[in-house]
Amino acid sequence: MRIGIVGYGNIGRGVESAVNKAPDMKLVGVFTRRDPATVSTLSGAPVFAYDQLKAMKQDIDVLVICGGSATDLPWMTPELAGSFNVIDSFDTHAKIPEHFANVNAAAFASGKVAIISCGWDPGYFSLARILSDAALPDGDSYTFWGRGVSQGHSDAIRRIDGVLDARQYTVPIPAAVEKVRNNEHPTFTARDMHLRECYVVAAEGADKAEIEKAIKTMPNYFDEYDTTVTFVTQEELDKNHSGLPHGGSVIRSGRTGNDMEFDNTIEFTLDLDSNPYFTGSILTAAARAAFRLNEEGQCGAKTLFDVPPAYLSQHTREELLAHML
Amino acid sequence: MRIGIVGYGNIGRGVESAVNKAPDMKLVGVFTRRDPATVSTLSGAPVFAYDQLKAMKQDIDVLVICGGSATDLPWMTPELAGSFNVIDSFDTHAKIPEHFANVNAAAFASGKVAIISCGWDPGYFSLARILSDAALPDGDSYTFWGRGVSQGHSDAIRRIDGVLDARQYTVPIPAAVEKVRNNEHPTFTARDMHLRECYVVAAEGADKAEIEKAIKTMPNYFDEYDTTVTFVTQEELDKNHSGLPHGGSVIRSGRTGNDMEFDNTIEFTLDLDSNPYFTGSILTAAARAAFRLNEEGQCGAKTLFDVPPAYLSQHTREELLAHML
Numbered sequence: 102m103r104i105g106i107v108g109y110g111n112i113g114r115g116v117e118s119a120v121n122k123a124p125d126m127k128l129v130g131v132f133t134r135r136d137p138a139t140v141s142t143l144s145g146a147p148v149f150a151y152d153q154l155k156a157m158k159q160d161i162d163v164l165v166i167c168g169g170s171a172t173d174l175p176w177m178t179p180e181l182a183g184s185f186n187v188i189d190s191f192d193t194h195a196k197i198p199e200h201f202a203n204v205n206a207a208a209f210a211s212g213k214v215a216i217i218s219c220g221w222d223p224g225y226f227s228l229a230r231i232l233s234d235a236a237l238p239d240g241d242s243y244t245f246w247g248r249g250v251s252q253g254h255s256d257a258i259r260r261i262d263g264v265l266d267a268r269q270y271t272v273p274i275p276a277a278v279e280k281v282r283n284n285e286h287p288t289f290t291a292r293d294m295h296l297r298e299c300y301v302v303a304a305e306g307a308d309k310a311e312i313e314k315a316i317k318t319m320p321n322y323f324d325e326y327d328t329t330v331t332f333v334t335q336e337e338l339d340k341n342h343s344g345l346p347h348g349g350s351v352i353r354s355g356r357t358g359n360d361m362e363f364d365n366t367i368e369f370t371l372d373l374d375s376n377p378y379f380t381g382s383i384l385t386a387a388a389r390a391a392f393r394l395n396e397e398g399q400c401g402a403k404t405l406f407d408v409p410p411a412y413l414s415q416h417t418r419e420e421l422l423a424h425m426l
Numbered sequence: 427m428r429i430g431i432v433g434y435g436n437i438g439r440g441v442e443s444a445v446n447k448a449p450d451m452k453l454v455g456v457f458t459r460r461d462p463a464t465v466s467t468l469s470g471a472p473v474f475a476y477d478q479l480k481a482m483k484q485d486i487d488v489l490v491i492c493g494g495s496a497t498d499l500p501w502m503t504p505e506l507a508g509s510f511n512v513i514d515s516f517d518t519h520a521k522i523p524e525h526f527a528n529v530n531a532a533a534f535a536s537g538k539v540a541i542i543s544c545g546w547d548p549g550y551f552s553l554a555r556i557l558s559d560a561a562l563p564d565g566d567s568y569t570f571w572g573r574g575v576s577q578g579h580s581d582a583i584r585r586i587d588g589v590l591d592a593r594q595y596t597v598p599i600p601a602a603v604e605k606v607r608n609n610e611h612p613t614f615t616a617r618d619m620h621l622r623e624c625y626v627v628a629a630e631g632a633d634k635a636e637i638e639k640a641i642k643t644m645p646n647y648f649d650e651y652d653t654t655v656t657f658v659t660q661e662e663l664d665k666n667h668s669g670l671p672h673g674g675s676v677i678r679s680g681r682t683g684n685d686m687e688f689d690n691t692i693e694f695t696l697d698l699d700s701n702p703y704f705t706g707s708i709l710t711a712a713a714r715a716a717f718r719l720n721e722e723g724q725c726g727a728k729t730l731f732d733v734p735p736a737y738l739s740q741h742t743r744e745e746l747l748a749h750m751l
Contacts, residue, residue: 194751364699366696370691379682382562411556426729
């Protein structure tokens with residue numbers, strides 16, 4: 102399979118790394134809206150201008166689109182699905198039905214497959230939610246994120262006056278996780294499930310008390326959570342908080358039995374040193390599935406809900422039956 | 427969907443309970459090789475003789491076969507796949523390729539779908555293995571079972587002279603689980619991963635030392651493990667060990683990054699009050715998928731690897747996109 106990467110940020114690098122290691126894939130190159138001469142890839146993969154994509158339609162089997170959900174993917178995924186099998190990691194949960202409809206129209210028209218919202222949430226966490234719900238229809242599902250860096254929350258802090266840099270960790274509250282595991286079927290507020298830990302570099306002379314207040318009262322991002330703010334130097338931030346770890350758990354607690362007398366939990370947990378590299382790895386597996394679905398004649402928008410798990414795997418059916426089933 | 431259950435042991439009861447609660451299913455009845463007059467169902471579902479199946483072909487959309495892997499399923503699943511969409515929970519790992527081939531031939535000839543090896547292992551644990559391998563191709567997977575009752579090991583103890591009853595718990599060793607979670611990529615012997623805890627009721631006058639020795643040295647079942655044997659009265663066994671809890675974890679530890687510099691773990695854990703009722707619940711979800719696959723024109727043998735997860739769910743595509751993705 103010949104793979105192209107559109108966009109070369111952290112996730113694009115993750116896809117590059119995963120594609121280069123996949124025995125059944127070849128990386129054609131990276132496509133960027135920046136000047137290609139200014140972009141150099143980690144593996145030496147060639148860099149092309151976004152506008153060259155049209156001319157290279159015959160050279161690419163699947164495009165992995167590594168753009169942002171806010172402004173890139175809503176137009177880019179439908180546009181590219183008009184000519185290519187595509188994968189994206191669209192993650193604005195509330196707008197997924199709209200995005201799906203737009204991409205579906207384009208991919209149906211072109212006869213290509215577009216798998217949207219592939220990553221770990223949405224993505225593998227979505228699979229954990231659907232599979233655990235199917236096995237335990239009478240129950241409640243809970244998603245805990247972290248401990249990990251939320252780039253959206255870090256960016257929100259950086260936009261405050263007097264803040265030079267910041268890193269925000271989302272932290273699940275252990276007592277909440279325990280209640281779910283103990284089949285208590287709790288009803289949580291946002292505050293009950295997660296803490297927000299902020300490490301902030303303030304400008305010289307900035308009013309730290311004001312910055313702390315601005316963070317803790319920020320609507321949507323922080324006001325509904327217990328938030329801690331720790332001021333650090335840029336050196337400390339760079340030294341102790343430069344990574345992008347993440348993870349979390351989807352837990353479903355549900356009952357079985359004639360009188361619902363049996364409690365059960367299903368738990369799916371990720372612990373990731375690098376969020377973007379793991380996301381890139383899942384996008385790469387999804388690219389394999391898109392190619393195979395299209396080869397068998399399918400088209401239109403899909404999600405991982407529509408993908409037979411075998412299509413994600415680089416192993417043969419014989420290997421899967423013998424070693425993984 | 428009109429569902430029939432073949433065989434009425436613990437798993438058959440689990441399927442009965444799950445089908446009765448599924449809004450999109452109707453239980454036609456239970457089919458047994460015993461005298462139907464001697465079998466009464468928990469929900470009052472009608473009981474038919476196994477031989478009546480042929481005549482009821484038009485009344486059933488999917489048969490869930492709840493027989494044993496040793497002697498029932500090897501002939502029963504191919505025979506019934508010759509006329510029906512079927513589900514089984516065949517779990518003799520080493521013989522899965524052979525069973526798959528036999529069932530596939532029958533289901534292709536009849537134009538029906540047969541999903542084999544549906545349960546939690548093989549089944550949902552298999553899904554955890556394939557999905558985590560696809561996301562982290564460079565890594566190692568480990569399966570821990572328990573703490574839970576192994577019926578095969580309990581039966582093996584009961585066959586020893588002087589044993590009236592027994593219950594065996596398979597217990598994962600916490601230090602081994604921790605090594606995997608810590609990305610140490612350990613190489614384990616059987617003894618490193620699991621303990622075996624046995625609760626045994628001895629006949630009056632039986633030589634307990636001999637029984638304990640016979641258990642601990644039993645080839646395949648116990649000799650490769652550290653095993654504890656505790657003698658209890660029948661009353662104690664009935665009071666404290668009458669349930670069939672089980673569970674366990676599939677953990678994959680794998681690296682991402684250009685220089686494989688990032689460690690990651692994916693963990694899928696089940697904690698089940700009742701093994702057979704959970705198995706019955708998964709078989710029921712698989713029956714839904716078999717019906718849908720056959721409706722769209724597919725036939726032949728399948729495993730959960732071949733099933734788009736959405737097909738297992740009772741929810742509509744709109745609900746899935748809005749609430750689970």
